Amino acid sequence: MQIVTGKTDSVPASVAATADWQQALKSAVREPDELIDRLQLPARYLAPARQAAREFPVFAPLDFIRRMEPGNPHDPLLRQVLPLDLELSPGEKDRKDPLEEASAIQTPGLLQKYAGRALLIAAGACAIHCRYCFRRHFPYQEAPRSLAAWQPALQMLADDPSLDEVLLSGGDPLTLVDSQLGALMSQIAGIEHICRLRIHTRLPIVIPERVTDELLANLKGNRLTMFVVVHANHPAEIDDRVGVGLRRLLDQGITVLNQAVLLKGVNDSLDALVGLSRQLINLGVVPYYLHQLDHVAGASHFEVPVSQGRQLVKTMREHLPGYAVPRYVVEKPGGSSKEVIS
Ligand code: SF4
Structure with missing residues (x-):
């Protein structure tokens, strides 16, 4: 990955923007001690955080940390990135590969789970480590890291005319330089039967500077119909700067959708879910999915019972227009599509 360092007054604005988001990645907090110190949390959080971070390291951009409330260990944004002792006692149903994605790998970096669509693991890195991530144990080191290494996956896409949509996922595809x-x-775009490209990314939420002029030019610069699926779980994640970045995507005519995960202690309340949907629709972003948590090892403490999730979504309908209520879904290993719960 190309790293741009430093920034001077003489560099063009677009290069400066690239430097900004890459600098934000470089300066992200990687040590549990620093996270706990910055948030002024009690020392009792230290030992378990250090232990849980050995399994899945801490990674949290400063910009995202600034949106948290210091001194509050229950802050809904902090809960998403803080390793807890609860991660150390996995539940009975927990798996390292909860969706059995290993069996969907067609060639390194290419997964096909559903008809007509295929998913490229475009990057192994993320701009944040979400403790509940269903791919927190994914073998990213086996995925391609260069255009040359992607050729077998691209060839498989070209050889299968039943595919008309490609998803770029990861990791986060927007950690790639433009x-x-x-x-x-x-x-x-050079594969004739591919009509649509979907990019799954959390970067516009956690580091809004990632929405650079070059990125917008890339998204508009080919014949594919483009969808950007962002990932925000709580209204406090969407501040003014995030709003500006999302609007820049929308202003290009790109469809922007949001997917959230229903998480205990983060957004398992009507206020949080309704607030998130309102923030999104006020910007023009469609609340697309609310996912039931996958049974990934180390995340069972985030699980919200389906009965509670169903009730929350039912009540959301009483407060929001229909288009603002996300589909509440669960993914089952080997399923031919996601299952709509409500
Ligand atoms: S893949 Fe998405 S959910 Fe998982 S850690 Fe990265 S940004 Fe978070």
């Missing part, structure tokens, strides 16, 4: 992302997107 030149690399643009080259990959151009190759996909």
Whole structure:
């Protein structure tokens, strides 16, 4: 990955923007001690956080941390990134690969779970480590890391005319620099039967500077119909700067959807879910999915019972227009689609 360092007054604005988001990645908090110190949390959080972080390291951009309330260990944004002792006692149903994605790998970096669509693991890195992530144990080191290494996956896409949509996922595909992302997107656009490209990313939420002019040019610069699926779980994640970045995507005519995960201690309340939907629709972003938590090892403490989730979504309908209520879904290993719960 190309790293741009430093920033001077003489560099063009677009290069400065690239430097900004890459600098934000470089300066992200990686140590549980620093996270706990910055949030002024009691010392009792230290030992379990250090232990749980050995399994899945801490990674939290400063910009995201600034949106948390210091001194509050229950802050809904902090809960998403703080390793807890609860991670150390996995539940009975927990799995390292809860969706059995290993069996969906067609060739390194290419997964096909559903008809007509295929998913490229475009990057192994993320801009944040979400403790509940269903891919927290994914073998990213086996996925391709360069355009040359993606060729077998791209060839498989080209050889299968039943596919008309490609998802870029990861990790987070927007951790790729724009030149690399643009080259990959151009190759996909060169496959005649692919009509749509969907990018699953949390970067516009956690580091809004990632919505650079180059990124917008890449997204608009080929014939594919483009969807960007962002991931925010709580209204406090969407501040003014995030709103500006999302609007920049929307202003290009790109469809922007949000998916959230229903998480105990984060958004398992009517206020949080309704607030999130309102924030999204006020910007023009569609609340698309609310996922039931996958049974990934180390995250069972985030689980909200389905009966409670169903009730929450039912009540959301009494407070929001229909288009603002996300589909509440669960993914089952080997299923031919996601299952709609409500
Ligand atoms: S950004 Fe997405 S892929 Fe990365 S850790 Fe969070 S949920 Fe997982």
